[in-house]
Amino acid sequence: MKLIIAWSAVAATIVAARPNNWAVPCFEGECAYDLHPSTGSSGHIKIAGSPNAITDITPAAGWVVLDCDPNRLDQEIRLVCNSHDMEEAGCAHFFEGGGPVHKYARLPESCSTHPFVRIASATVHEDQSIPHHKHDQIERRDGAFPQVYAVRIDDQFHEIDDSKFGAVTFAVAGVTEPGVDMSFDMPHDIHTKEGADRFVEASKQLMEERTAAAALSKREDIATKAPEKFSYDADIPFTGVTKSCKHGSASASATVGITLKAKVNGHLKLGMSAVGDAAKKQLSSFTEHFFDFSISIEQDLRGKIELSGAITLGEFKIITPTGVPALSLDLKFITVGTMFELLGHLTGQIDLGVEIDTHVVYGIEKATFDFPATGSIKPTWKDGSYTLKVNPGSEKIASLKVGIIPKLLFGIKVFGVAPDVFLSFGAYTEGSVKPKKAIEIKSGEKFDIKKVEICGEIKGLLDANIGAELALFSIWKGHTVKNIWKKEFDFWKSASCPKTKRELLSLDAPPASNVTMTNTLVSRSVHNTDGIKINIPPLTTNWACETTLSPTLGSIAEGVKIAAKALGL
Numbered sequence: 012m013k014l015i016i017a018w019s020a021v022a023a024t025i026v027a028a029r030p031n032n033w034a035v036p037c038f039e040g041e042c043a044y045d046l047h048p049s050t051g052s053s054g055h056i057k058i059a060g061s062p063n064a065i066t067d068i069t070p071a072a073g074w075v076v077l078d079c080d081p082n083r084l085d086q087e088i089r090l091v092c093n094s095h096d097m098e099e100a101g102c103a104h105f106f107e108g109g110g111p112v113h114k115y116a117r118l119p120e121s122c123s124t125h126p127f128v129r130i131a132s133a134t135v136h137e138d139q140s141i142p143h144h145k146h147d148q149i150e151r152r153d154g155a156f157p158q159v160y161a162v163r164i165d166d167q168f169h170e171i172d173d174s175k176f177g178a179v180t181f182a183v184a185g186v187t188e189p190g191v192d193m194s195f196d197m198p199h200d201i202h203t204k205e206g207a208d209r210f211v212e213a214s215k216q217l218m219e220e221r222t223a224a225a226a227l228s229k230r231e232d233i234a235t236k237a238p239e240k241f242s243y244d245a246d247i248p249f250t251g252v253t254k255s256c257k258h259g260s261a262s263a264s265a266t267v268g269i270t271l272k273a274k275v276n277g278h279l280k281l282g283m284s285a286v287g288d289a290a291k292k293q294l295s296s297f298t299e300h301f302f303d304f305s306i307s308i309e310q311d312l313r314g315k316i317e318l319s320g321a322i323t324l325g326e327f328k329i330i331t332p333t334g335v336p337a338l339s340l341d342l343k344f345i346t347v348g349t350m351f352e353l354l355g356h357l358t359g360q361i362d363l364g365v366e367i368d369t370h371v372v373y374g375i376e377k378a379t380f381d382f383p384a385t386g387s388i389k390p391t392w393k394d395g396s397y398t399l400k401v402n403p404g405s406e407k408i409a410s411l412k413v414g415i416i417p418k419l420l421f422g423i424k425v426f427g428v429a430p431d432v433f434l435s436f437g438a439y440t441e442g443s444v445k446p447k448k449a450i451e452i453k454s455g456e457k458f459d460i461k462k463v464e465i466c467g468e469i470k471g472l473l474d475a476n477i478g479a480e481l482a483l484f485s486i487w488k489g490h491t492v493k494n495i496w497k498k499e500f501d502f503w504k505s506a507s508c509p510k511t512k513r514e515l516l517s518l519d520a521p522p523a524s525n526v527t528m529t530n531t532l533v534s535r536s537v538h539n540t541d542g543i544k545i546n547i548p549p550l551t552t553n554w555a556c557e558t559t560l561s562p563t564l565g566s567i568a569e570g571v572k573i574a575a576k577a578l579g580l
Contacts, residue, residue, distance in 0.1 A: 033120075277306035
């Protein structure tokens with residue numbers, strides 16, 4: 012009950028806040044900044060400490076910046092008070108408490124790339140000239156302008172000696188939507204771990220409610236902004252793995268000809284909030300908030316396989332990581348950039364002839380979850396069809412597993428640490444069958460298992476995980492992986508399978524690091540430099556055999572192992 016009351020108080024405080032006011036100087040130990048609408052995102056950044064730890068060099072505090080590079084962090088700027096009466100103008104605050112060095116300072120929006128900087132040094136400048144276009148902003152006394160200062164600024168907050176003015180806490184909250192008011196007030200206990208955690212938890216509600224309110228208001232900046240979509244198509248042919256042998260007029264061959272098509276369409280709103288101490292390079296609380304998340308994964312597999320052996324291609328890359336700018340968020344003290352990649356999966360155990368034609372669409376609609384704290388969400392099977400033709404072979408069960416794995420990579424940067432948070436969605440179709448004669452199974456058609464003794468099933472599998480390989484301070488440990496959902500869908504299943512079926516569905520054994528290809532004419536090792544591993548058993552002396560590998564398969568394969576069965580042995 013105590014925690015609920017505390018959380019509600021934090022949420023109420025956040026809602027009561029107002030955006031940054033450039034007309035009010037930062038003299039009371041608190042200062043704020045709002046992301047500019049041109050960034051395509053919304054965010055509020057605030058620092059809080061003692062009144063002497065934080066100062067202001069904007070016009071609101073009486074200062075006129077004469078020279079400043081808007082694209083640099085580490086630089087020397089020229090600064091002048093707009094009046095000879097520095098106390099009346101507000102400029103005196105800059106020097107209070109023991110001088111300006113080691114203070115945090117708010118900058119004008121047109122100066123530097125960070126709204127807050129460290130004052131590294133401050134002296135009277137040798138150049139006391141005032142640019143003509145600044146004359147009307149500065150009061151003269153007896154024809155003379157006030158003194159011009161040279162102020163060195165940078166973002167090396169870790170060099171601040173906080174024993175001089177005390178610790179300063181920063182808090183940030185933002186979303187990948189423009190025109191959303193993300194302002195908040197700093198809770199009085201935010202410098203504690205418990206207070207920081209409550210703030211971050213409450214900020215999730217802030218992100219969702221204010222984003223929804225902005226959309227409902229039909230403001231122009233919301234209506235014209237392209238949604239954060241990621242959409243990719245891929246067409247991957249696995250053709251030309253062939254092993255053929257001849258003996259007089261007789262011949263035998265093993266071939267694989269498969270085409271995998273993938274379509275991925277998604278939409279996501281990304282939010283982020285954090286609390287920390289820049290001087291200590293310390294992050295006390297953090298969350299990535301994923302909401303209004305929808306994804307459609309469409310998978311087509313068509314192919315004909317005539318061989319006896321195993322396909323252990325496993326996981327392979329279809330689309331290398333590609334940037335998604337609309338899902339990037341720069342909250343100055345901490346940033347996140349997003350990339351998308353598409354992986355495929357193909358494994359199988361085939362005994363002679365198999366033809367397959369599947370079309371499956373999986374989906375997620377308006378899901379909400381977080382990292383590092385996560386909650387489960389429910390996926391849906393949207394649509395599907397399949398055709399499976401199998402010729403009778405030996406006592407082995409013919410099986411095939413194909414998958415499409417969209418993956419989002421969120422690269423976080425804070426205080427020199429750069430862990431990637433990954434969000435992966437595995438959408439698989441898996442089939443296994445053992446008939447005593449040739450069969451054809453189609454979706455939507457009644458299949459009478461009494462007429463044909465058969466063991467088999469066709470199913471779909473959705474498996475999604477979120478995690479990170481590298482640690483982020485004490486927020487999470489390295490090699491953290493959490494399952495968000497795991498769901499199987501039965502498309503078709505026979506009731507006459509032996510108990511050993513379970514063993515035959517494990518298709519994900521890793522390929523060998525290198526294998527040997529031998530017959531009476533050839534003996535050599537094939538290493539994984541070309542991504543292909545192949546193993547052909549010894550053949551009869553009178554048979555002449557050769558193996559060919561297509562460049563298409565070779566270029567994308569992580570590893571293929573095919574054991575071709577010679578006939579007549």
